[in-house]
Amino acid sequence: MIRINENYLKLKASYLFADIAKRVTAYTAANPDKPVIRLGIGDVTEPLTSASIDAFHAGVAEMAARSTFKGYGPEQGYAFLRDAIAANDYTARGCEITADEIFVSDGSKCDCGNIQEIFATKGLKLAIPDPVYPVYVDTNVMAGRTGDNLDGRYAGITYLDCTSANGYVPAIPSVATDLIYLCFPNNPTGAVATREQLVAWVAYAKANKAIILFDSAYEAYIRDPAIPHSIYEIPGAREVAIEFRSFSKTAGFTGTRCAYTVVPKALMAYDSAGAAHSVHALWNRRHTTKFNGVSYPVQKAAAAIYTEAGKAQVKAMTDFYLGNAALIRAAVTKLGLSCVGGDNAPYIWVNTGTDSWAFFDKLLNEAQVVCTPGAGFGKCGEGHIRVSAFNSRANVETALARIADALK
Ligand code: MLT
Numbered sequence: 211m212i213r214i215n216e217n218y219l220k221l222k223a224s225y226l227f228a229d230i231a232k233r234v235t236a237y238t239a240a241n242p243d244k245p246v247i248r249l250g251i252g253d254v255t256e257p258l259t260s261a262s263i264d265a266f267h268a269g270v271a272e273m274a275a276r277s278t279f280k281g282y283g284p285e286q287g288y289a290f291l292r293d294a295i296a297a298n299d300y301t302a303r304g305c306e307i308t309a310d311e312i313f314v315s316d317g318s319k320c321d322c323g324n325i326q327e328i329f330a331t332k333g334l335k336l337a338i339p340d341p342v343y344p345v346y347v348d349t350n351v352m353a354g355r356t357g358d359n360l361d362g363r364y365a366g367i368t369y370l371d372c373t374s375a376n377g378y379v380p381a382i383p384s385v386a387t388d389l390i391y392l393c394f395p396n397n398p399t400g401a402v403a404t405r406e407q408l409v410a411w412v413a414y415a416k417a418n419k420a421i422i423l424f425d426s427a428y429e430a431y432i433r434d435p436a437i438p439h440s441i442y443e444i445p446g447a448r449e450v451a452i453e454f455r456s457f458s459k460t461a462g463f464t465g466t467r468c469a470y471t472v473v474p475k476a477l478m479a480y481d482s483a484g485a486a487h488s489v490h491a492l493w494n495r496r497h498t499t500k501f502n503g504v505s506y507p508v509q510k511a512a513a514a515i516y517t518e519a520g521k522a523q524v525k526a527m528t529d530f531y532l533g534n535a536a537l538i539r540a541a542v543t544k545l546g547l548s549c550v551g552g553d554n555a556p557y558i559w560v561n562t563g564t565d566s567w568a569f570f571d572k573l574l575n576e577a578q579v580v581c582t583p584g585a586g587f588g589k590c591g592e593g594h595i596r597v598s599a600f601n602s603r604a605n606v607e608t609a610l611a612r613i614a615d616a617l618k
Contacts, residue, residue, distance in 0.1 A: 213435065214529065215352065218352060219251065219343045219349050220359055221351055221352070222354065222359070226582070227250070227317075229586070230251070230580065230582065230583075231382035233571075234250075235577070237574055245390060247580070247601065248580045248598075248601065249580060249609055250581055251579035251582070251605070252556065252598045254459065254464050255601050255602055257465065258463070259461065259520060260523065261514040261515065262514045262523075263511070263513035264509035264515065265511050268511075269510035269511065270507045275295075282502055282506075283509070284354075284508055285501055285502060286314060286501045287312065287313065287503065287504065288513075290513050291512055292312045293440065294513045295312050295314075295455075296308055296311075300495060300522075301438065303440060305440050307442055307445055307472055310475075313467075313471045313493065314349065314468065314470045314495075314509065316501075316504050317467055317468075317469045321454050321471045322391075324346050324349075324500075326349055326389070326470070327353070327496060328489065329421075331354050336356075336367045336387065336582040337370055337383055337387035338350075339369070339372050339380050339392070340371055340372065340587075340590040341372060341398050341590050342398075342587070343393060343397045343398070343587070344389065345398055347364065347367070354482075357370065363462065363576070363589055364586075370383065373393070377550070378399040378401035378550055379396075381504060382411065382414045386420075387485070389420065389423065390421070390422045392411060392423070393424075393426070394426060395429065395431055395432060395555035396428075397428065398553070398559060398584070399596075400535075400551015400556070401550055401551060402434070402554045404437065405437075405438050405443070405444070406553050408441060408444045409444055412441070412451070414545065421446075422441065423451075423454070424453045426453055426454040428456065428459055428555050428556060432554045432555075434554055435472070435553055438611045439468040442474075448477070450477070451477070452473070452489070454471065454472075454608045457512050457515065460515070460528070463508075471493070472492045472501065472614060477490060479492070508590040509605045528556075531556050532599065534600075534606045535552035535555075536553060539552045542558065542560050542597070554611075557598055557599070558597045559584070559598075560594060564593065566584040566586075566591065566593070566595055567585060569581075569595050570583040572616065573595075573616065575617065576616035577609070579612055581597050581598075582598070
């Protein structure tokens, strides 16, 4: 008799954004005359930049000619893209990261979800923020690293509370942990970590022979020059951190799919006898076994964001979304609600002080605006909603006017 992985039974029935999509689909089916504006899932709306599109087209044209056609590429990504990433995202910021430490992939969601496979399932101590991008928790539940969900939290996880009291940046835990998930600029709160805060996390990881999984998918939104864009700006991070980056929110690639993960060669993890092993070698083994690389034209389109024109266009695109975020922050504040995020991140985390699914339903039913209920990101998310700045200016303005009407 075929048996299932019973860890899946511990999960909530569906993934957060699938849950929301179901509610929105039901609402639109029942109210076809009421157009809904989506400020829920962080999905971009602006087209790819002309630099990326031109490179994309050129890549497709190469695939159409026998002399330039390409079959399988290197699983880790083409050298032209890895070199551009290393030079622009790391060397230029003073980080000691080389091209062969970069693994190009089809998305950070996959990488954040898959990385746990190379670490122990039994006895590994997890530290995960709350609220949090649900992928970090759910993939560990699937792998059997947690107990049951009791009262909204899985047994076996050290939750790192992010609340208004700590500015939504978690404190270092008082207990030792092995695998620590951090995301800055944060999804869902939009909070950013200072250099001093990241220095403390690196020191904690070193002291515990732990690894930090640092998700910086939203770094392109940082405008405060004092805020680090990469964990590798912190001395010693090469020995304790893996970093995830994505072209999705940086350059509008949510539908195009391209991201990368940095695994430094200095990073070690240990077997049950205490012997050190290269995490880079393990991830390379996993990646080459389970992945055949991102398509050539997509990698060409991604590399184009590092040209002079590409850099300017991507900056303009992220500035545009940050302009939306500023409008959202101002409107929310005018309604008397407090919020964080939106200044170095495309998300605004609004403290409504009320049941977050009820607030979600109110905005959907009375304003036809979709947000994300904070409770979907964890227990500490209750009493909050997340508003995404990813939409057209006209839609954001209409949504804010409708919200103001609904809440008056
Ligand atoms: C979000 O809305 O949290 C993100 O779009 C989800 C993702 O990047 O997978």
